[in-house]
Amino acid sequence: MTSPVPVVLVFLDPAFPGGRLADASQPQLMVTDQGATRGDGVFETMLAVGGNVRKIQAHLDRLAGSADALDLAIPGQDEWRRAIATALSEHRVQNPAPAGAGAELVVKLVVTRGAEGAAAPNCWVQVSPVGAGARxxxxxxxxxxxxxxxxxxxxxxxxxxxxxxxxxxxxxxxxxxxxxxxxxxxxxxxxxxxxxxxxxxxxxxxxxxxxxxxxxxxxxxxxxxxxxxxxxxxxxxxxxxxxxxxxxxxxxxxxxxxxxxxxxxxxxxxxxxxxxxxxxxxxxxxxxxxxxxxxxxxxxxxxxxxxxx
Ligand code: PLP
CATH class of the missing domain: 3.20.10.10 (D-amino Acid Aminotransferase, subunit A, domain 2)
Structure with a gap:
């Protein structure tokens, strides 16, 4: 399985304080994940310019508000910030070509209710390029x-x-x-x-x-x-x-x-x-x-x- 767009993927995981790097081209979710089977979850889409996520606090606050509306208990904002930093730095490692100070990336935060019967939601950060259509x-x-x-x-x-x-x-x-x-x-x-x-x-x-x-x-x-x-x-x-x-x-x-x-x-x-x-x-x-x-x-x-x- 290959991802049609290059994606850097980091899961929030209590065993990994900075987030757990994962391979976006490999299966990562159970087929019973309620995000996939019911669209049961929340997300945020943010823009990073030159490695900095714009309006990050407003996005993290809105993610918390959306999760609250769905009665989803999600990790704290510090954990999200650390996972975002890990994903962006991994993106820099994977794309060492000078992207320029104004290089733009899409940073997506995703939460699903998890696999059926699971005790905790699945939470991850993904980083990918901005599509030409948006520009x-x-x-x-x-x-x-x-x-x-x-x-x-x-x-x-x-x-x-x-x-x-x-x-x-x-x-x-x-x-x-x-x-x-x-x-x-x-x-x-x-x-x-x-x-x-x-x-x-x-x-x-x-x-x-x-x-x-x-x-x-x-x-x-x-x-x-x-x-x-x-x-x-x-x-x-x-x-x-x-x-x-x-x-x-x-x-x-x-x-x-x-x-x-x-x-x-x-x-x-x-x-x-x-x-x-x-x-x-x-x-x-x-x-x-x-x-x-x-x-x-x-x-x-x-x-x-x-x-x-
Ligand atoms: N309204 C809807 C339904 C959206 O999905 C979005 C963003 O995806 C917005 C408004 C704009 O929100 P933001 O400016 O935070 O990206």
Missing amino acids: RQRETGIDVILLDRGYDSDAAERAPWLLLGAKTLSYAVNMAALRHAHKQGADDVIFISSDGRVLEGPTSTVLLAHVEKADDGTSVKRLITPQLDSGILPGTSQGALFTAAKAAGWELGYGPLEPQDLLDADAVWLISSVRLLAPVNHIDGKPVGTPSVQKELTAELNELFAGIQ
Whole structure:
């Protein structure tokens, strides 16, 4: 068995304080692992730049929150940090070619409930290269379609067992939505709730911006994202970017948003940890925003985001 992409794999294991290095091309899980048979588990996807994982604390906190939502007892954050360090240093050993200070890697943290009957979850860190698609979409932007998620925006609160705000391994629906978009010739999706609210992408947070010129010639820039309590995953990228944008003088807003708000915006993006800001060019075939403003704001937000550790 060979892995189609080169992956460095480190299991969290009480017998190995720094994590246990494993061969990603060899079988590692039981066929009864409930992550495989039921999608029962949680994960995080992070970006490492030049060997440093960005927003690591926010990701570890969200992993703990997701695990809590599934009643999964997972190792402490120090153990995760040590395993991440082991995986990144092993990646350096395996890839000694000078990758450059800005070299980007995907660092994934995965927890499954373990094999049926097992007392403890399976936890691991995997490190792999960033795909070309993510880089391309940052540059060229994306076309998206709106898709019904089938839940109303109060469902998360009313029915916590739906795990709507947790990052679970049950992403088959999200991947199906993406395939549906690709069949329509689009790149990505923005989910809409059954009561007509803008929610999120299958793997990203929605952002929009408005620029208003004041009478004195100065401009007010406002960055808006859907309400965080509407059954969406709280994005670590959105959270960090909002903090940086506020410090840089932007005004911030949190929904509720409707599809028309996306079409009325000066710019719309999907943002996530690996792809970063992907400007949205069309929604359901309709052009979005003002291209020159979109370009200017994207450059400004990219610069703010680049400063986030
Ligand atoms: N929403 C969903 C459903 C996601 O899967 C993701 C990331 O994969 C995000 C939002 C963005 O989260 P982050 O910015 O922390 O990567």
